[in-house]
Amino acid sequence: MSHSPSRSFTTPYPKPYPQFLLFGDSITQGCSSHLSSALSEWYIRRLDVLNRGFSGYTSQMGLDLLPHFFPGASQGHAQAQVSLMTVFFGANDAVLPGHPQHVPLHDYTRALRSIIAYPGIALHGTKIILITPPPVDEWQLGNDERTAVNTQKYAAACRQLGADLNLPTLDLWTIFMTKAGWREDSPKGTPLIGSKAAPRSNVLDELLSDGLHFTPKAYQLVFDELVKLIQEKLPDHVPESLPYIFPDWKDKLGIEAQ
Numbered sequence: 001m002s003h004s005p006s007r008s009f010t011t012p013y014p015k016p017y018p019q020f021l022l023f024g025d026s027i028t029q030g031c032s033s034h035l036s037s038a039l040s041e042w043y044i045r046r047l048d049v050l051n052r053g054f055s056g057y058t059s060q061m062g063l064d065l066l067p068h069f070f071p072g073a074s075q076g077h078a079q080a081q082v083s084l085m086t087v088f089f090g091a092n093d094a095v096l097p098g099h100p101q102h103v104p105l106h107d108y109t110r111a112l113r114s115i116i117a118y119p120g121i122a123l124h125g126t127k128i129i130l131i132t133p134p135p136v137d138e139w140q141l142g143n144d145e146r147t148a149v150n151t152q153k154y155a156a157a158c159r160q161l162g163a164d165l166n167l168p169t170l171d172l173w174t175i176f177m178t179k180a181g182w183r184e185d186s187p188k189g190t191p192l193i194g195s196k197a198a199p200r201s202n203v204l205d206e207l208l209s210d211g212l213h214f215t216p217k218a219y220q221l222v223f224d225e226l227v228k229l230i231q232e233k234l235p236d237h238v239p240e241s242l243p244y245i246f247p248d249w250k251d252k253l254g255i256e257a258q
Contacts, residue, residue, distance in 0.1 A: 016048075017047060018046075018082070019082045020047045020082075022036060022039075022088070024054075025058070026092075027088065030055075031053065032051050034214075034220065035222050038220075038223045043242075045246070046243070047083055059090065083125075083242075085126050089108075090158055096144070105153060116167070128168075129229065133172070135151060135173055137208050139211070140205070155174075170226055180203035181193060181203070207221070
């Protein structure tokens with residue numbers, strides 16, 4: 001075998017990693033110790049996983065902010081390309097009318113459409129993954145800003161938009177609620193789990209820290225389900241299908257594969 005070192009990198013510009021942007025509200029902002037770090041480990045040496053979560057933001061606020069952080073379209077050597085991006089809004093949009101963050105349902109879906117249609121996304125060839133808002137637990141919330149039934153409507157609208165646009169969609173509302181015992185074929189009039197009309201759910205207690213935000217257990221569930229979704233819907237973007245950005249150490253030393 002040869003041990004001649006390969007030529008050192010002498011290019012005058014950095015070689016940026018492609019990016020996986022996590023775009024959303026406080027549930028995304030709070031994922032750095034859990035979901036974001038797990039994804040970074042999964043994509044190590046292949047993609048940079050960046051947290052672009054903004055506490056309190058709605059879909060409309062996110063749309064306004066997107067041009068300020070999404071990388072430009074330059075194909076220069078130092079320009080990072082965005083390979084993947086999650087779009088995870090709706091938890092704040094779904095507050096009830098009369099509260100400052102409320103976004104009407106049709107405006108919510110319009111804002112999501114506009115985020116998805118942002119020109120930079122097409123120029124980068126970014127693959128979008130929609131994430132529905134999760135359920136809320138009225139038993140934990142302690143206020144009248146959100147209801148389980150109203151949040152369900154926003155989750156359904158996000159799910160339908162994903163189907164209409166043929167986008168991979170992580171239906172967190174259904175995933176969480178199914179674990180809590182909800183069934184789509186439940187008899188009409190059955191109180192919705194998470195509402196105070198239904199018994200308190202031990203499962204939602206385990207997944208939601210305050211009726212809205214996620215526990216570590218919930219973030220682990222999101223990671224597991226997101227990995228499954230990428231493997232099924234975006235197989236070209238699983239780590240095994242992506243190259244290392246910099247060579248393997250054997251290549252650097254000129255060691256031929258056996």
